[in-house]
Amino acid sequence: MMMMSCGIFKNFIRVSAIFSFVCFCRGFSPADNYLIDCGSPTNTTVGVRVFVSDDLASKFLSTQQSVLANSSSNSIPSSGDDSQLYRTARIFTGTSKYTFSISQRGRKWIRLYFFPSVFGNYNLSSANFSVSAQNYLLLDNFNPSTTSVKEFSVNVTSTTLVITFIPSNNSVAFLNALEVVSVPDMLITDNAASVNPSGKFEGLLFQALETVARVNMGGPALSSENDTLWRSWVPDQNFLVQKNGVTSVSKISAVRYPSGGATPDIAPATVYGTATEMKADNPNDNFNITWQFIVDPGFQYLVRFHFCDIVSASPNQLYFNVYIDSWNVAPDFDLSTKTINMLATAYYMDYVTPLSDKSTLRISVGPSVTLSVYPIAILNGLEIMKMNNSLGSLSGMASVTPSSTPSSKKNVAMIVGLSVGVFVAVVLVSVLFFMWRRRKVARLGHSKTWTPLSIIGGTSRTMGSKYSNGTTISAGPDVGYRFPFVAIQEATNNFDESWVIGVGGFGKVYKGILNDGTKLAVKRGNPLSQQGLAEFQTEIEMLSQFRHRHLVSLIGYCDEKNEMILIYEYMENGTLKSHLYGSGLPSLSWKERLEICIGAARGLHYLHTGYAKAVIHRDVKSANILLDENLMAKVADFGLSKTGPEIDQTHVSTAVKGSFGYLDPEYFRRQQLTEKSDVYSFGVVLFEVLCARPVIDPSLPREKVNLAEWAMKWQKSGQLEQIIDPNLVGKIRPDSLRKFGETAEKCLADYGVDRPSMGDVLWNLEYALQLQEVVLQNDPEENSTNNIIGDLPPPVNDFDHTNTSASAAPAEMSSVDDLSGVSMSRVFSQLVKSEGR
Ligand SMILES: *[C@@H]1O[C@H](CO)[C@@H](O)[C@H](O)[C@H]1NC(C)=O
Ligand SMILES: *[C@@H]1O[C@H](CO)[C@@H](O)[C@H](O)[C@H]1NC(C)=O
Ligand SMILES: *[C@@H]1O[C@H](CO)[C@@H](O)[C@H](O)[C@H]1NC(C)=O
Numbered sequence: 001m002m003m004m005s006c007g008i009f010k011n012f013i014r015v016s017a018i019f020s021f022v023c024f025c026r027g028f029s030p031a032d033n034y035l036i037d038c039g040s041p042t043n044t045t046v047g048v049r050v051f052v053s054d055d056l057a058s059k060f061l062s063t064q065q066s067v068l069a070n071s072s073s074n075s076i077p078s079s080g081d082d083s084q085l086y087r088t089a090r091i092f093t094g095t096s097k098y099t100f101s102i103s104q105r106g107r108k109w110i111r112l113y114f115f116p117s118v119f120g121n122y123n124l125s126s127a128n129f130s131v132s133a134q135n136y137l138l139l140d141n142f143n144p145s146t147t148s149v150k151e152f153s154v155n156v157t158s159t160t161l162v163i164t165f166i167p168s169n170n171s172v173a174f175l176n177a178l179e180v181v182s183v184p185d186m187l188i189t190d191n192a193a194s195v196n197p198s199g200k201f202e203g204l205l206f207q208a209l210e211t212v213a214r215v216n217m218g219g220p221a222l223s224s225e226n227d228t229l230w231r232s233w234v235p236d237q238n239f240l241v242q243k244n245g246v247t248s249v250s251k252i253s254a255v256r257y258p259s260g261g262a263t264p265d266i267a268p269a270t271v272y273g274t275a276t277e278m279k280a281d282n283p284n285d286n287f288n289i290t291w292q293f294i295v296d297p298g299f300q301y302l303v304r305f306h307f308c309d310i311v312s313a314s315p316n317q318l319y320f321n322v323y324i325d326s327w328n329v330a331p332d333f334d335l336s337t338k339t340i341n342m343l344a345t346a347y348y349m350d351y352v353t354p355l356s357d358k359s360t361l362r363i364s365v366g367p368s369v370t371l372s373v374y375p376i377a378i379l380n381g382l383e384i385m386k387m388n389n390s391l392g393s394l395s396g397m398a399s400v401t402p403s404s405t406p407s408s409k410k411n412v413a414m415i416v417g418l419s420v421g422v423f424v425a426v427v428l429v430s431v432l433f434f435m436w437r438r439r440k441v442a443r444l445g446h447s448k449t450w451t452p453l454s455i456i457g458g459t460s461r462t463m464g465s466k467y468s469n470g471t472t473i474s475a476g477p478d479v480g481y482r483f484p485f486v487a488i489q490e491a492t493n494n495f496d497e498s499w500v501i502g503v504g505g506f507g508k509v510y511k512g513i514l515n516d517g518t519k520l521a522v523k524r525g526n527p528l529s530q531q532g533l534a535e536f537q538t539e540i541e542m543l544s545q546f547r548h549r550h551l552v553s554l555i556g557y558c559d560e561k562n563e564m565i566l567i568y569e570y571m572e573n574g575t576l577k578s579h580l581y582g583s584g585l586p587s588l589s590w591k592e593r594l595e596i597c598i599g600a601a602r603g604l605h606y607l608h609t610g611y612a613k614a615v616i617h618r619d620v621k622s623a624n625i626l627l628d629e630n631l632m633a634k635v636a637d638f639g640l641s642k643t644g645p646e647i648d649q650t651h652v653s654t655a656v657k658g659s660f661g662y663l664d665p666e667y668f669r670r671q672q673l674t675e676k677s678d679v680y681s682f683g684v685v686l687f688e689v690l691c692a693r694p695v696i697d698p699s700l701p702r703e704k705v706n707l708a709e710w711a712m713k714w715q716k717s718g719q720l721e722q723i724i725d726p727n728l729v730g731k732i733r734p735d736s737l738r739k740f741g742e743t744a745e746k747c748l749a750d751y752g753v754d755r756p757s758m759g760d761v762l763w764n765l766e767y768a769l770q771l772q773e774v775v776l777q778n779d780p781e782e783n784s785t786n787n788i789i790g791d792l793p794p795p796v797n798d799f800d801h802t803n804t805s806a807s808a809a810p811a812e813m814s815s816v817d818d819l820s821g822v823s824m825s826r827v828f829s830q831l832v833k834s835e836g837r
Contacts, residue, residue: 132166
């Protein structure tokens with residue numbers, strides 16, 4: 001069977017070669033080609049490529065000790081599939097470096113494979129680390145939540161390439177497999193067209209790039225084996241904003257590559273030979289086909305379009321417009337003029353987008369209206385690549401310290417294998433497959449998403465000797481798991497009342513400890529409460545789907561014996577509220593507060609935009625923002641969450657829930673819920689953080705009782721500094737305070753439409769942090785990878801832009817790291833006893 005399909009594939013290559021002017025059928029042979037199956041005792045063959053064993057690759061790795069843990073290598077399957085690469089991992093507990101000698105300077109792919117699962121004693125789903133290559137920061141505080149391959153390309157101008165892994169405090173870094181492979185020089189040239197202002201962009205050669213999306217319009221997913229440069233392509237269905245009015249066309253054997261033009265290395269014939277086409281029913285139809293992608297704000301993107309006219313009967317019949325966001329980058333585009341009047345000829349064009357504060361990028365094609373031709377538009381393939389910012393970073397606002405001194409900490413790397421049980425699951429989760437599945441889940445709707453995990457299979461972990469026969473916890477890559485009731489009883493000392501850490505409408509929250517020492521927060525629902533049951537299910541559904549490092553993660557649940565128990569990992573530092581007032585905890589610095597607000601904003605932004613339908617939290621408050629041992633913020637408590645409006649509605653009508661003092665007045669008046677209700681509540685949290693007082697304090701004089709009203713009064717009179725937390729007086733730079741105050745004020749606008757989106761809020765808070773930091777950046781010891789160096793980027797984020805970006809609809813799926821960053825982090829919610837709803 002395998003042989004047969006190989007044969008077909010070869011035939012197809014031959015057929016397409018006959019139709020080509022130039023034959024590239026032998027493919028590209030990379031001068032530098034390092035393929036490593038990390039942690040593996042043996043070489044692993046994937047298609048025609050050999051990923052060498054960890055042993056053979058250890059000569060590239062510096063400053064580490066290796067320990068080979070028990071790995072059940074007898075589970076190696078015989079077929080060649082890149083899922084094999086996920087069986088083993090190398091775990092870095094200290095800064096570690098791979099150094100590769102480079103025989104030919106130029107651009108190199110760096111592909112990092114991650115399978116966040118339980119390896120030996122490590123639960124890698126909570127790993128958090130940074131990765132840099134040369135002077136580029138590729139990943140910053142990265143928490144791989146899903147099985148994924150991160151693809152970067154970096155131009156290497158020296159004779160070595162150093163890739164550095166730095167675990168975050170108290171965490172580890174890991175890697176399942178690594179590729180460093182030469183990229184043909186012609187793939188990325190120095191120039192592209194620039195969008196708004198339209199002109200020429202120069203300087204692509206030395207940009208580091210991260211692949212955000214690589215899409216085969218109208219065609220199937222293509223794996224590394226189908227591509228001469230071992231790239232993966234995904235189908236376009238799930239990026240389409242409107243699935244009506246489009247049709248897929250395929251004519252792969254017709255594709256030709258004229259000399260001097262695109263080659264199969266630019267994109268294979270399986271990409272050029274399929275397209276998504278506008279399906280017009282009559283000559284007056286006029287609509288666009290639009291694809292939407294989630295991107296990180298604050299970066300420029302290289303957008304590559306692949307076109308090939310496989311739809312026309314003769315040349316000069318196909319005219320259409322090509323848009324990036326609202327810019328018509330190729331009005332009345334006539335493919336014939338680009339391909340010397342030959343049909344079915346591969347053609348591509350590159351554009352660089354302007355810096356934007358939006359978290360979505362829309363690509364559209366639509367009929368030309370100026371020329372009276374039958375409405376038609378096509379797109380065959382699309383690539384979106386993130387470009388490094390002025391700090392050399394592809395990830396957030398941090399940068400690589402120019403001369404990073406080796407960590408004095410003892411550096412340890414470990415190799416561990418994965419148990420047999422996981423393998424069934426692993427085979428299913430190559431990155432393409434995973435993305436496909438996740439989208440499908442989103443499409444199926446929320447009610448289908450909480451499957452008892454114990455039947456799915458996954459990493460098996462025994463819960464201590466007592467339960468080791470038969471009772472295992474299986475951790476699928478993106479879902480929590482079902483715990484046996486006895487295990488929870490034991491972990492909570494049989495629901496010991498003295499272990500209660502919180503009480504909410506839903507029931508009590510207990511601290512729990514597993515046999516292996518893992519701390520938990522165990523939320524036990526009151527079995528009699530009907531409302532509780534609905535919220536129990538909502539919370540499992542929500543939490544199983546939403547994985548993000550700034551959202552609390554569910555690690556399991558128990559529904560035995562009519563129990564409704566949710567299990568989260570323990571959040572060491574409790575609620576944000578407890579750090580602001582009333583508990584005697586030490587006061588947080590302004591920077592810490594800003595970072596917490598930024599983290600929480602990221603979590604909410606993800607809820608609002610990460611999926612097809614926006615999810616509205618409905619109970620944003622400082623008691624629902626929890627802090628881990630590093631004071632990293634995570635948004636908790638989805639018991640009240642509701643998915644947002646359908647495309648044609650603008651709000652969800654619902655009974656008012658939420659917490660007094662944080663409630664959006666518009667929501668209260670009209671009982672209509674939008675994401676902007678969360679933005680309002682978040683604005684109240686911002687003032688709470690700044691002023692360190694309760695949002696409602698009846699003991700104060702009348703005009704001070706309600707914090708939102710009180711703070712707005714001072715903000716509007718430009719004297720906000722009069723009412724800030726006394727601990728912060730003199731410690732906030734005026735610019736930072738001004739930005740922060742403006743941001744909070746905008747959030748509290750009376751009408752939702754006037755409030756910024758969470759993405760805009762996030763951007764502005766980051767800017768407020770930079771304004772605070774800019775003065776403190778001269779301590780070289782301290783700045784590691786977290787401080788800003790260099791000049792501030794221009795304030796493209798001002799609120800003047802917010803209306804356009806706020807109108808961007810949530811996209812169906814993302815491939816950016818922040819959206820997938822998961823943490824099996826510790827959580828407990830509803831834990832403040834006095835907190836009512
Ligand atoms: C593993 O692969 C490397 C590189 O292809 C090769 O030199 C080595 O002999 C292989 N080792 C085994 C045990 O096959
Ligand atoms: C991709 O490659 C695999 C393995 O060679 C092959 O079975 C499959 O048919 C190819 N897919 C396409 C669309 O060419
Ligand atoms: C197509 O999209 C562009 C850019 O968003 C927009 O300006 C244009 O009006 C759209 N055309 C139609 C017919 O919707």
